[in-house]
Amino acid sequence: MTAAGPPTPPPAAHHEALSAAGPGEILLDVEDVCLRLGDNQILEKVSFQVKDRVRPGQVTGQVVGLLGPSGVGKTRLIRLIAGLDRPDSGSITGIHKQPLQAGTVGVVFQDYPLMRHQTVLGNMIVAGLASGLPRADAAAKARALLDRFGLGDRLGFYPAQLSGGQRQRVAIAQQMMRQKQLLLMDEPFSGLDPVTLAEVTKLLVEVANMDELNTVVVVTHDVRSALVVSDTVFMLGRNRGPDDKAVTGACIQHCYDLVVEGLAWRPGIEGEPRFREVEHEVRDRFRVL
Amino acid sequence: MTTPAAKILPPPPEAAPAPCPAEPGRLARIFLPNRAVDRPTMLALVALWALGAFVVWLASPWETLPRPGEVWTAFGALWWKGGMGPELFTTLKLITHALVLTIAISMALSYLTVIAFFRPLVAAISKLRFLGLTGLVFPLTLLTGGGYALKVVLLTFGMTTFFVTAMAQVVMEIPREQFDYLRVLGASEVRILWEVVVRGTIDKAFDITRQNLAMGWAMITMVEGISRAEGGIGAMILNQNKHFHLAEVYAILFAILGFGLLLDYLMGLFVRLVCPYVAFERVAR
Numbered sequence: 215m216t217a218a219g220p221p222t223p224p225p226a227a228h229h230e231a232l233s234a235a236g237p238g239e240i241l242l243d244v245e246d247v248c249l250r251l252g253d254n255q256i257l258e259k260v261s262f263q264v265k266d267r268v269r270p271g272q273v274t275g276q277v278v279g280l281l282g283p284s285g286v287g288k289t290r291l292i293r294l295i296a297g298l299d300r301p302d303s304g305s306i307t308g309i310h311k312q313p314l315q316a317g318t319v320g321v322v323f324q325d326y327p328l329m330r331h332q333t334v335l336g337n338m339i340v341a342g343l344a345s346g347l348p349r350a351d352a353a354a355k356a357r358a359l360l361d362r363f364g365l366g367d368r369l370g371f372y373p374a375q376l377s378g379g380q381r382q383r384v385a386i387a388q389q390m391m392r393q394k395q396l397l398l399m400d401e402p403f404s405g406l407d408p409v410t411l412a413e414v415t416k417l418l419v420e421v422a423n424m425d426e427l428n429t430v431v432v433v434t435h436d437v438r439s440a441l442v443v444s445d446t447v448f449m450l451g452r453n454r455g456p457d458d459k460a461v462t463g464a465c466i467q468h469c470y471d472l473v474v475e476g477l478a479w480r481p482g483i484e485g486e487p488r489f490r491e492v493e494h495e496v497r498d499r500f501r502v503l
Numbered sequence: 504m505t506t507p508a509a510k511i512l513p514p515p516p517e518a519a520p521a522p523c524p525a526e527p528g529r530l531a532r533i534f535l536p537n538r539a540v541d542r543p544t545m546l547a548l549v550a551l552w553a554l555g556a557f558v559v560w561l562a563s564p565w566e567t568l569p570r571p572g573e574v575w576t577a578f579g580a581l582w583w584k585g586g587m588g589p590e591l592f593t594t595l596k597l598i599t600h601a602l603v604l605t606i607a608i609s610m611a612l613s614y615l616t617v618i619a620f621f622r623p624l625v626a627a628i629s630k631l632r633f634l635g636l637t638g639l640v641f642p643l644t645l646l647t648g649g650g651y652a653l654k655v656v657l658l659t660f661g662m663t664t665f666f667v668t669a670m671a672q673v674v675m676e677i678p679r680e681q682f683d684y685l686r687v688l689g690a691s692e693v694r695i696l697w698e699v700v701v702r703g704t705i706d707k708a709f710d711i712t713r714q715n716l717a718m719g720w721a722m723i724t725m726v727e728g729i730s731r732a733e734g735g736i737g738a739m740i741l742n743q744n745k746h747f748h749l750a751e752v753y754a755i756l757f758a759i760l761g762f763g764l765l766l767d768y769l770m771g772l773f774v775r776l777v778c779p780y781v782a783f784e785r786v787a788r
Contacts, residue, residue: 317688
């Protein structure tokens with residue numbers, strides 16, 4: 215059921231084994247990425263691919279879950295994919311093997327930073343100007359996007375006047391001011407109540423399905439939410455020695471292809487017995503990451 | 504053989520849920536720690552303390568402390584006949600001149616801290632705050648020729664070293680996430696500088712300006728005393744000191760305090776007008 219090899223295969227053998235199955239082209243290719251900070255090896259030969267999943271007659275973007283315990287290096291990996299930092303070795307490329315640079319990849323950071331001195335509309339306009347739109351076009355696009363995200367009545371509000379869920383929606387909408395096909399979300403489910411969680415899950419799928427080549431990478435330690443929203447889940451963790459101490463930097467330990475499992479693209483999937491089995495298995499593996 | 508049945512005790516009566524503690528009354532709240540009080544209560548507290556201070560003043564046994572009536576009479580005489588109004592205007596002109604220069608120099612230096620090349624320069628200027636103004640009077644008199652220019656330079660120097668220290672700290676403490684957040688939006692480094700460093704800290708810059716205005720205002724007596732020919736409220740109080748006109752001295756002190764508070768209040772209004780989001784953040788906290 216997993217697309218992964220044995221639970222802890224040697225990192226070098228990961229690349230082919232952990233590719234998300236799919237007939238389409240490669241949308242994100244992370245290959246043998248290593249990162250060291252001081253004496254700490256944070257990431258060690260992290261490799262995975264995201265391919266376009268094609269459903270005839272339907273626009274189907276990709277939602278990829280990147281699961282890992284706190285402190286394993288998920289946010290570091292996000293920064294590398296976003297082009298904010300450079301890996302010590304390895305490569306990260308997007309569609310047509312294009313290197314990814316800051317500004318070409320959308321990132322919604324944890325806690326959803328916004329410009330506190332700008333209103334919601336002002337935040338959106340700045341995002342539009344930053345992506346090269348003329349002010350009038352940026353304002354028009356911002357209004358349209360905010361309407362679409364249910365924030366049409368919050369244009370003149372400042373970030374301090376918004377709830378956490380509203381801030382998150384503004385942060386996502388900002389990323390959509392510029393056509394970006396890769397959106398990284400750092401811990402989008404943390405601290406959300408069940409109603410908001412369901413709304414966010416729906417929103418992520420909507421965002422992904424706006425374009426066939428869209429990919430939303432959800433980085434989280436929330437196993438259930440990741441399995442509900444994703445079509446592929448990668449598990450990031452460290453290899454451990456006999457005394458249970460981490461002996462390497464983090465790499466992809468497992469991959470779950472939820473499309474092959476029949477656990478993707480359907481609402482209410484979490485009520486199915488098979489989903490619970492997979493969830494149980496993922497949780498068991500998560501404990502030893 | 505059967506074991507004796509254990510004595511079955513009746514289940515203990517369910518403990519009644521603890522009643523919510525009664526909310527303390529308005530009077531109790533003003534003496535309890537970590538309690539917010541409403542605006543009318545706070546105004547009443549201010550009035551109470553002011554009244555208390557006035558009573559202490561009235562009952563004061565110190566012979567050198569003039570009575571409130573004497574101070575009030577002296578204030579009237581100074582205002583209507585002693586030229587206090589024009590002297591205050593002179594002082595306001597001086598401090599405004601120095602403050603504008605301070606803001607221009609300090610903001611430029613603080614924003615330059617985003618460029619590594621300038622950081623040692625800014626750090627050095629910040630360290631100059633340990634130099635006392637008194638020792639600088641002589642070399643600065645030689646440099647400026649004295650008079651109004653010397654006073655402006657002294658005030659500007661005094662305020663700039665503290666302003667730069669505070670403002671550079673504000674800039675250095677901007678979280679890296681703010682820069683990254685705009686980078687992933689595709690913003691140029693110039694736009695990031697404008698939005699994150701300049702506009703993003705403008706409310707704090709105003710707050711620091713407010714503090715420096717208070718500091719400059721407090722230094723005014725000393726600075727204006729260096730060259731009394733141009734006048735000013737500082738020169739005025741020193742002249743009254745010389746003649747031991749105690750009621751007049753206290754009247755001028757009250758005028759300095761009152762105008763200082765007025766300037767601070769006006770500055771606060773300006774910040775609220777220009778940066779309305781600050782009020783929401785305070786509420787959000």
